[in-house]
Amino acid sequence: MTVGFIMMCHTALHRAAQVARYWAENDAPVVIHVDARVSDADFTALGRSLADLGNVSFSKRFKCEWGTWSLVSAAQAGAEQMLARHAEVRHVYLASGSCLPLRPLRELVDYLDARPQTDFIESVTTAEVGWTVGGIDMERFTLRFPFSWKKQRRLFDRYVEFQRRIKFRRRIPDGIVPHLGSQWWCLTRQTLSAILQDPERVAHDRYFSKVWIPDESYFQSLARLYSANIESRSLTLSKFDYQGKPHIFYDDHLQLLRRSDCFVARKIWPKADRLYATFLSNRPPESMAEPNPAKIDRLFSKAVERRTKGRPGLYMQSRFPRQDHENGKTSAPYSIFQGFSDLFENFEGWLAKHVGARVHGHLFAPDRAEFSGGETMFNGCLIDNATLRDYNPRGFLTNVIWNARGERQCFMFSPRDTQAVNWFTATDPHAQISVITGAWAVPLFRSNRNFGEIRSEAARLQQIEIDHINILRSMYVKARVRIWNMAEFIENPMEPLQTIIDEISPRATRRLTEAPQLVDLTGFGQFLQNLKNQGMKPRLMGDFPMGGDGPSQSPRRGRPYLVK
Structure with a gap:
C-alpha cells in the first residue's frame, strides 16, 4: 500500500x-x-x-x-x-x-x-x-457568500451587511x-x-x-x-x-x-x-x-x-505605527535640560564631564541642530539642517536616540527652540525633563538690544514657556519631569544637580564637588523690575528680589532628593 x-x-x-x-x-x-x-x-x-x-x-x-x-x-x-x-x-x-x-x-x-x-x-x-x-x-456557515471577496469586495461586504440586518440564517444540513x-x-x-x-x-x-x-x-x-x-x-x-x-x-x-x-x-x-x-x-x-x-x-x-x-523607538517604512500605538516612542532613555545653558557657563561641557553621556547643544535651535562637539553630521547621516529637521521633528529626535543607542543622549532646550516635540517628549517614558523656569530671560538681560524689543521678546518667550509647563503638568505626562523656578534653583543648585546626575548615572557613587559656573547676574533684579515697569510682568522666575542682584548662593549642600 x-x-x-x-x-x-x-x-x-x-x-x-x-x-x-x-x-x-x-x-x-x-x-x-x-x-x-x-x-x-x-x-x-x-x-x-x-x-x-x-x-x-x-x-x-x-x-x-x-x-x-x-x-x-x-x-x-x-x-x-x-x-x-x-x-x-x-x-x-x-x-x-x-x-x-x-x-x-x-x-x-x-x-x-x-x-x-x-x-x-x-x-x-x-x-x-x-x-x-x-x-x-460561525457566520461563514449561516450566511450566503455568492460574491468573490477579492474581485467583488464591495458587493461582498454589502451583501453580508444586508443579511445581518434582516437576520438571515441558512439551515445547516442535518448531521x-x-x-x-x-x-x-x-x-x-x-x-x-x-x-x-x-x-x-x-x-x-x-x-x-x-x-x-x-x-x-x-x-x-x-x-x-x-x-x-x-x-x-x-x-x-x-x-x-x-x-x-x-x-x-x-x-x-x-x-x-x-x-x-x-x-x-x-x-x-x-x-x-x-x-x-x-x-x-x-x-x-x-x-x-x-x-x-x-x-x-x-x-x-x-x-x-x-x-x-517592531523594535522600541524604531520607525521604518515596513512598520510605521499609528500615533500613540508605538512600541515605545524612543529606543532608550535621554535627558532634556531647559534653562540650564542660559543660567550656567559651558553647562554642556560640565555635564558631559560628570555623566559620561553624549551632550548636545540645542538640537531644536531655530537656525541648526547643535550636535555635540559642534559637528554638522550625526550618526545615521543626520545633518544639522533646520529645514530637514523641522519637516519631521519627531522623526529627527527618534533617529538621534536610535542611531546612538547604547549611549545616553542629553540636549538643551529653550522657548526659543522649535516646540513641535513638546507633547511627544512629555508622553515618552524614556524622557527625563529638567526645567528651570524663567532662565530664558538671562540671555535677554545680557543682550545689547533696544528695551522695547527685549520687552516684546520676553512676553513671547514667557508665553511659550507657560504653554510648555502646562503640558508638563498634564495628567497625560509619562516622562520624568522636574521643574524649578529660577530663584529657588540658584539658591542651592547642588541638590537638584546631584539628583539629576544620580538618575542619569545611577552606578556612579561620586558626589559632586563643584557646580557649573553661574553667569553674572549683577543687575538682573533691576532688569526684571524694568520689564515690570514697562508693562511686562515676569511670572516664571520665582521669588526673585526685583531690586537686588538675585538670591545669594548658599555653600550648604544637603542630601539630594527627588522632586516629583
Whole structure:
C-alpha cells in the first residue's frame, strides 16, 4: 500500500514538475490539477516534461479563485481520479504546487503504514480556533457568500451587511457540525471515498458552495461523519502571519525546515534553489520522528511580534505605527535640560564631564541642530539642517536616540527652540525633563538690544514657556519631569544637580564637588523690575528680589532628593 498525491498548481510549474517527478519516481502516483487560467502553452509544456512518468496524470481543470468553491471542485476532481486509477493507494495527500517534501518519501509511507486507519486533517469547531482572520466565524456557515471577496469586495461586504440586518440564517444540513482547518490534508481511501460517494453529496455540495472559504471547511466537516480515527493536524508545515497570509520559506530557512521534522512544507519560494536541491535529493530514510512544527513556533511567534510591534523607538517604512500605538516612542532613555545653558557657563561641557553621556547643544535651535562637539553630521547621516529637521521633528529626535543607542543622549532646550516635540517628549517614558523656569530671560538681560524689543521678546518667550509647563503638568505626562523656578534653583543648585546626575548615572557613587559656573547676574533684579515697569510682568522666575542682584548662593549642600 502507498500514498498518492494531489497537487494543486497555478504558478511556478517548473518547480511543481520537479516535486511531482520526485514523488512519482519513488512509486507514489500523482494527480495534478492545473488552474484553468494557466495558458495552454504552459500547461502543454508541463505535460510534456512529465510525459515519461506513467503514474502522473492530470485532472479536469477549474478556474480557481481564493476562498471560493472552485478550490473544492478541483480537489474533488483530483481525488476521484486518484481513487479510480490507483487501487493501491490507501492514503491521499493534498498538496499545492508550492509544496516541498522535507523528508524521504519512504519515511512518510512507513509513518502512514503504522497508522492505516488514521486521517490527518485539521478539524476544529469555530469556538476552538483563534486563527480566523476577517471577523467571520460561525457566520461563514449561516450566511450566503455568492460574491468573490477579492474581485467583488464591495458587493461582498454589502451583501453580508444586508443579511445581518434582516437576520438571515441558512439551515445547516442535518448531521453536519461545521468544522474548520487547514486545506492541506491526508485522508484514508475509506474516508475520502465515503465523502465523495455520499448519497447526500449533492445537498452537501450545494450548501458548502455558498460557505465562506469552503476549502477550509468542506472536507474538515464531512470527515467527522465518516472517519474512524481523526488526528486534528496537518502533516504539511504551513505558517501564517497575523493577517492570515502564509509565510514564504527561502534558502536561509533550510535548517529551520529540517528541525520541524514535518514531511511537507509550504509555501516555498520558487527561486529557493538550495531548498529544492537539498530536499529533492534521493536520501535514505533516517528516522521515524514525529512531525513537530512546535519546535519552530517560537521563532515564528517572535517574527510576528517583531512585525506587529517592531523594535522600541524604531520607525521604518515596513512598520510605521499609528500615533500613540508605538512600541515605545524612543529606543532608550535621554535627558532634556531647559534653562540650564542660559543660567550656567559651558553647562554642556560640565555635564558631559560628570555623566559620561553624549551632550548636545540645542538640537531644536531655530537656525541648526547643535550636535555635540559642534559637528554638522550625526550618526545615521543626520545633518544639522533646520529645514530637514523641522519637516519631521519627531522623526529627527527618534533617529538621534536610535542611531546612538547604547549611549545616553542629553540636549538643551529653550522657548526659543522649535516646540513641535513638546507633547511627544512629555508622553515618552524614556524622557527625563529638567526645567528651570524663567532662565530664558538671562540671555535677554545680557543682550545689547533696544528695551522695547527685549520687552516684546520676553512676553513671547514667557508665553511659550507657560504653554510648555502646562503640558508638563498634564495628567497625560509619562516622562520624568522636574521643574524649578529660577530663584529657588540658584539658591542651592547642588541638590537638584546631584539628583539629576544620580538618575542619569545611577552606578556612579561620586558626589559632586563643584557646580557649573553661574553667569553674572549683577543687575538682573533691576532688569526684571524694568520689564515690570514697562508693562511686562515676569511670572516664571520665582521669588526673585526685583531690586537686588538675585538670591545669594548658599555653600550648604544637603542630601539630594527627588522632586516629583
